[in-house]
Amino acid sequence: MTANNGTNPEVLLFASTTQSFLEKEVPLSRIREMHEDGIAFDAGWWRRAAELGWTSLLVPEELGGGSVSGDGVKDLALVAEIAGKTVAPGPLHPVSTVLAGLVETPDGHEDTIEALVAGEAVASWAVYEPGRAWSPLTPSVTATATDSGYRLDGVKDRVEAGADSQIFLVTAQSDDGVRQFLVPADATGVRVERQRSLDMVKSYARVEFDGVEVDASAAVGSAEQTPALIERQSQITTLLQCAEMVGILETVLAFTIQWGFDRHSFGRPLGSYQALKHKYADLKIWFEGCRAATNAAAAAVAARAPGAAMAVSVAKSYVGEYAPGMLQLCVQLHGGIGVTWEHDLHLFLRRVTLYRSLFGTPEDHNLRVYSLTKDMEQAS
Numbered sequence: 001m002t003a004n005n006g007t008n009p010e011v012l013l014f015a016s017t018t019q020s021f022l023e024k025e026v027p028l029s030r031i032r033e034m035h036e037d038g039i040a041f042d043a044g045w046w047r048r049a050a051e052l053g054w055t056s057l058l059v060p061e062e063l064g065g066g067s068v069s070g071d072g073v074k075d076l077a078l079v080a081e082i083a084g085k086t087v088a089p090g091p092l093h094p095v096s097t098v099l100a101g102l103v104e105t106p107d108g109h110e111d112t113i114e115a116l117v118a119g120e121a122v123a124s125w126a127v128y129e130p131g132r133a134w135s136p137l138t139p140s141v142t143a144t145a146t147d148s149g150y151r152l153d154g155v156k157d158r159v160e161a162g163a164d165s166q167i168f169l170v171t172a173q174s175d176d177g178v179r180q181f182l183v184p185a186d187a188t189g190v191r192v193e194r195q196r197s198l199d200m201v202k203s204y205a206r207v208e209f210d211g212v213e214v215d216a217s218a219a220v221g222s223a224e225q226t227p228a229l230i231e232r233q234s235q236i237t238t239l240l241q242c243a244e245m246v247g248i249l250e251t252v253l254a255f256t257i258q259w260g261f262d263r264h265s266f267g268r269p270l271g272s273y274q275a276l277k278h279k280y281a282d283l284k285i286w287f288e289g290c291r292a293a294t295n296a297a298a299a300a301v302a303a304r305a306p307g308a309a310m311a312v313s314v315a316k317s318y319v320g321e322y323a324p325g326m327l328q329l330c331v332q333l334h335g336g337i338g339v340t341w342e343h344d345l346h347l348f349l350r351r352v353t354l355y356r357s358l359f360g361t362p363e364d365h366n367l368r369v370y371s372l373t374k375d376m377e378q379a380s
Contacts (some may be wrong), residue, residue, distance in 0.1 A: 005371040011075065014053070014068040018079055018092075022086050022221050023253060028344050031087060033201055040164055040203035041089040044120075050119025054079050054092060056089040058236070063106055064117050073236070073302035074293040077294070079245040084247025087351045089201040094124035094152065098169045098237040101125075101229045102179065105221040112167060123167040125209055125233060126156035134360040136230050137170060141181055141209060143172035149281060150174065150181065152189075155208045158358065159252050162205025163194050169220065171207065176223040178230070187212050199350050213251045234359065235301050235312045241355045242294040242312075242319045248348045249287050249323055254285045257282075279333060286326055310372045313365040321362040 020119075026034075034040070047262050049055075057072035057079070059065020067075045076096055083092060095116055102109050102116075102161060115121035127136050141154030148300035152172055159168065168183045195204045203296065221229050252257055257280055260271030270276060279323035293315040327349045331338040 006248045007016050011069050014075070015078060015082060015211060016052075016360040018052060018082050019085070021049070022083060026088050026353055027085060028086060030349060031089065031347060034089060036339045037042040040161060040201055041091065043164075046090055046122070047119035049090060050117065055095055055099070055117045055119060058096060058138060059113060059117055061250050063103060063110065063113050063231065065113075072241070073118060074292070074298050076236075077239055078297045080240040080243040081247035082126070083161075083249075083250075084244035084351075085251045087200070087248065087347050091122045091164070092122065093237055094160045094165070095122060096174055096240060097195040097233050097237040098123040098167070099123045101169060101233045105225060105228055109182065109216050109220065116167075121166045122164055123169060123182075124159050124161050124165040124239070126158060126159045126162075126168040126170045127230075130155055130157045130206070131220050134358075134364055136234060137178055137227060139171045139173050139178060141170065141172040143174040143181065145175060146213065146246050147168055150179075152181065152183065152209040152212040152214065155206065157195065157203045157204070157206040159207050161203055162207055163192055163203060168207060174223070178226050179217045179223060180226055180229065181214055182220060183209070183212060183214055187214070197354065199354050200347055202351070202354060224297055231309065235308055237296075238300055238312050238316050238359050239294070239297050241359060244292075245319050245323045245352055246287075247354055248352055249290060249326060251284065252327055252330050252345065252348050253287055257334050259334055279329065283326055283329065284358075286322045287316060290322060302312050310369060311315050313368045314358075316328070316360060317362045317365040320356045320365070321357065324349070327352055 052067065056065035057067045057076040065072070069075055080092065099113065099116055102113050107114060112121070116123055127139075128134070130138055132140070137167070139154070141152060143150040143152055152170060154172070156170065157271070166185050168185060170181050170183050172179055172181060181250060183190065187208040191208040191210065193206045195206055197204050237356065260276055261269045262281070263270045271280065297311040297315035300308040305311070329344070331345055331349065334343065334345065337343050360368070
């Protein structure tokens with residue numbers, strides 16, 4: 001992402017401002033403090049992040065948004081990549097994913113879009129269900145038609161920032177197919193329960209819908225539009241994961257290699273030994289693969305290319321497979337200090353391990369690549 005937009009002075013300014021904001025407001029020391037205090041993110045901090053333009057990038061100007069380069073998807077991926085450098089907190093992923101769906105069918109949802117862009121509200125995509133793998137088009141939560149709208153029943157889990165959200169975008173099965181509904185978190189029948197997370201500050205929740213009544217206007221898109229909306233949202237959230245992991249990898253590789261040259265053995269830097277040079281070379285090759293796959297996915301999603309789904313699955317398959325192992329190798333290259341609580345390595349490893357599993361594992365995306373390839377062969 002950085003390479004693609006690096007010659008645009010406005011994007012460079014946007015990137016440097018974003019990085020300075022994160023380094024000042026949520027350095028790694030602050031992440032540790034938030035973990036100790038049980039805080040996922042500060043609402044005031046998120047409003048300031050929204051003022052920097054993070055929430056407006058996918059939203060067209062007529063709806064109060066706008067991007068720096070004119071390519072909101074790439075600009076948003078750049079923000080995610082920079083956020084990875086400090087394993088930043090905040091609901092960037094869930095808010096962006098919800099907006100990705102709302103801006104496709106904005107009629108009746110303009111106020112929600114405005115509140116999300118301003119950072120005055122937080123929304124999250126309620127798509128996962130207990131005990132079930134990633135399968136967004138086969139929800140067990142039901143949406144039963146009523147005289148005025150729908151009644152939602154069922155349970156979602158792994159809802160990011162669920163306890164800090166004012167709005168949920170809920171996938172549900174109705175008589176006419178899979179639908180999505182905007183549901184206020186304080187609606188009668190909604191119960192939110194925090195879930196434990198491997199990450200230091202990323203929080204998740206279990207959300208129960210017990211006879212929750214919503215108006216017909218709560219529906220986002222028609223039954224015919226919903227599969228395409230879910231596909232677009234899936235692409236955005238998966239791309240953001242990959243972009244953030246690229247930022248994490250770049251940061252960890254940099255300080256791991258520097259560690260190798262700062263530490264000495266028998267009068268020589270550890271990094272000067274051939275065995276370690278080979279490890280550094282492997283890490284560099286894998287990192288460039290992760291970055292290239294992610295950049296390709298960002299370009300395809302931004303252009304709404306026919307191969308966007310394939311590009312995103314290829315990126316998540318590669319980055320999700322390699323990133324955790326790369327960070328584990330960096331732990332080993334640090335020696336004993338790499339496995340201590342005091343060292344920052346585990347903060348990055350936790351985030352990458354979490355992202356490997358969410359919104360499709362590498363194995364899930366391998367199967368999707370196979371399925372998409374078969375579909376292309378049959379079409380030709």
